Amino acid sequence: MSALLQIRNLRVAIEGKEILRGVSLDVYAGEVHAIMGPNGSGKSTLAAVLAGREEYEVLEGEVLFDGQNLLEMEPEERARAGLFLAFQYPVEIPGVSMATFLRTALNEVRKARGQEPLDPIQFLSYARERMSWLGMEPDFLQRAVNEGFSGGEKKRGEIFQLLLLEPRLAILDETDSGLDIDALKIVASGVNRMRSPERSFIVITHYQRLLNYIVPDVVHVLFDGRIVRTGGRELALELEERGYDWLRSEGELVLPTLGEQ
């Protein structure tokens, strides 16, 4: 069986500056991968390119999602194929209610899966059930998309959308940043609830803390646009203890050989 997501030697630039300098990664169905790395290492760029942001320029490489050429797909086609990005900074859309937004999105995704669209009543009960899992306020659906949400509410909203849309691959871009421990637990419980043999996760984070609650199968260290280390959970703990600086010297030694692989 081939991997759900296959990234081959991906090189990406923005405004002429190369950010990802040859990333390769396989994520199999059911796996949880954590990608760690210092600020500016390219973690969020990887998430953005996978989701289809147009300002990034792919210089080289290939990404297959369930066998399809992901880089040729429009952002909405990727979403309908089951790729979900939990945004680090979810955007506010004034005047558009969460209910309108999410029902539109959900019905698009359902249509792509060959399912019947949900009418407003069905949608409401479907959504409310998932809201209760995350302990969300009932007025959430009536509020404008992310407008006036606190940082924690926004992140919880992203996880709620993950529960709603049931993607095959969810990419969590620094979902833990700015969350207190209680909010972190709620977010993690939402993710853990969704873990299944068919569904994969890429958890992008700066800190090890989140990985106490979402236990990854594989941990990668992204450094200066390349994956310099891959290991098990213990790698995250090592990073926690030693920081990222030790990779700097090691990176220089290790990189050439990794790059040639």
Add this chain to the structure above:
Amino acid sequence: MPVQQDEVLQQVTQSEYKYGFVANIEEEIAPVGLNEDIIRFIWERKGEPEWMLEWRLRAYRHWKTMQEPRWAKVVYPPIDYQAISYYAAPKKRHVQSLDEIDPEIRRMFEKLGIPLEEQKLLAGVAVDAVLDSASVATTFKEKLAELGIIFCSMSEAIQKYPELVQKYLGSVVPYTDNFFAALNSAVFSDGSFVYVPPGVRCPMELSTYFRINAARTGQFERTLIIADEGAYVSYLEGCTAPMRDENQLHAAVVELIALDGAEIKYSTVQNWYPGDREGRGGIYNFVTKRGICLGRESKISWTQVETGSAITWKYPSVILKGEGSVGEFYSVAVTNHRQQADTGTKMIHIGRHTRSRIVSKGIAAGHSSNTYRGLVRILRGADYARNYTQCDSLLIGSSCGAHTFPYIEVLNPTAVTEHEAMTSKIGEDMLFYCRQRGISEEDAVALIVNGYCREVLLHLPMEFAVEAQKLLAISLEGSVG
């Protein structure tokens, strides 16, 4: 509001202008051209009293001395006023009851979603249907009459309520007001008339549905609404026209009068044929709408959703004369392809403690031009007057233009006026967020634009709000990608 989103999105994929058909109705059409004989012709056909002829002729003679205004930011070839027919009316129109309406007309209005049978109507909406120059049907008349509310065609009002018409016709928009108002005063053939007696709250929405059908005609309707002391009325106006390659002229006049403590809410969903992608055809919409808050604590509120017409020239205004009176203007104007809109409002504060509020949302796409033009004038005696204005514009694509031209004139030191405007591009981040959730770019635009206009749409009666949302989506078709 969320409930209708699906329908909105389904509409996006449908035809560009679905009201563009021509109905085959037998009509009597006046000879092309304009002169005193034509005015007499109209006057005779309508069997009006002598004073109407005099008024019409005075207006016509004044019109001949006037120049067509060219200050608006719209461009169009000269209009040949002698090439238009000023009167067209269905031959079979003198009906005693709704059952006698020409089946062709009935079918046409049904196709437009405006059934004329009372039992089929949406609960709580009475309709006056105006086809070309003539009112063809008014529903729920008897029920309204029980409350003393007069809701009829203008022709009928001139016959039956001459004292009211004579007192108020031209009192807010005199025929000397502007070129198009003068023209309308000379040749108007029908329209709606509403009178709500003191203390009566009109229990249902009153609605006029305007339809231009005949070719080479103009439509010149005249609407007069009077809310007596303590009365309340909500009035809706909708409009469509067939798709034709030629431009057609629509020059209406609407006058609203609110006496002490009265409130008039006037809503428009303007969907005249906008012309095709290249700008061929479409309605020239030159409309004068003005209300006066004559009484203390009276209120006039205009809400408009302008999606149609090749050219829109329209400034629904309020003269705030009564102490403590309130004027409101909520507007969404969408232009796409080659459409041009120059629209806004005037708030003239005369009385003390008068307040006005303006919220305008302009959305420009394609090669269109979208202008907000507004006046807030606080006169010397308008102590403690307040105005708040917010006018925002959204640009979709780099070939359109969005412009904002407010005029603020303050002559009273206790008044406070505030004007804010912002013009920006549709948010790339918002579009991407929607698309990452599986929503297509075009649907995302419709969604975001609807959200952008929400503050205005909220002021529309429910039935119209749904219609307006769909229209916004349809109007913006093909604006991205």
Add this chain to the structure above:
Amino acid sequence: MAAELLEHLREQFLRLEQTSSEPSELLQQRRRALEALLQRGFPTTRHEDWKYTSLAPVLRYRYEVGAPASEELPSLSMVQGLPQPQLWLLDGVPHVHELPAGVELRTAERFALNGARREPLPGQLVDVEGDAFVALNTAFAPVPLTLTMRESLPMPMHIGVVTQADAVPRLGQPRLLMSVASGTSAALIFSFAHHGANPSLTNAVFELLLQPNAALDVLLWQDGLADAFAVTTLAARLESGARLRVWTLSFSGALVRNNVYIRLAGGAADAQLYGVTMATGQRLVDHHTRVEHEAEGCSSNQLYKSLAQERATVNFTGRIYVHPGAQRTNAYQAHRALLLSTQATVNARPQLEIYADDVRCTHGAAVGNLDEQALFYLRSRGIPEAQARKLLLYAFVREPLEALPSDALRELAERSLAEHIQLPIEEFA
């Protein structure tokens, strides 16, 4: 009235033309300008640009053009505290006191004779024939000048603009084309004054060319105009990366019209316009701005604050114009005014005209009165009402001065403003 003045001007022109020794090219430009003026006449309130400003009080007098025979500098006191001007423009005629290093002053006459024209002639940035006051200036400006700044100026250069109407009503018409070299920076202070018992009209046209990455600060300090009339037109073209800041301090003059026209012609240029207006008595002050974004990535900001007292009128018309293709534009504009008397008037026309989509443009206009709560607060602390009022007026209107390039200048401007509000200087120092 206007017809008499025009006829009077025409006669003077014919006389001047006969005795002129100017090159034919310049004379032709003058004649074309005069003909345009005679044909179009002065604008009336039917002209959209003059809707709120009637020129009737200005056009009542038969002004003498050109400079009086005497070439002596009158004893003039310009803005208190400023060093004496290095350059005087008396009735439009230059009197050089001392030019800073790196600054070149030439007459357009010599310039035209030179033949080797590396820099454009006057009239590049203004509408010579369509704008009545530019036409008037072009036809009669006694000595059109070019001022070239080749090096950065360490100190602001002070230019005194004086119109002298001792014997007769006079039209003073300075005409200046300024150019700031690439990568240099300078500050120019124009202080305006009227002299004499007769009415005067100062009609100044200043054109500014900012080469790439040049930076210029300009102060139009209208402090000494008394009851005279003034129309100033400042038009600037900014090449890429250039920065321009203009302050218009309008504290005097019976009828003053200030036009500031900016073209952001090169990428990433930036313009900041500030205005402080203090209108009392029967004064009429009319600000017109037009900021055109022609290139990508430019920014502009306008902040005008005004006080209208007694029977005064303050008009503001400001336009942000974004040309097609001028993407990534950021443009802001605000006019805030306090209307302080039942006889005073404020008219505002903030305008956006936008033909590019990747923009963020805002404008705001507010007219109101003093914050009664703040007033009460000050009074509750023992400050007499009249004093408290002035303090609040001063606090409201001074905001645009904050960005002035030096503390010394800011203090001078604040002092001048305080004097006009009749706020004793010690109260806030």
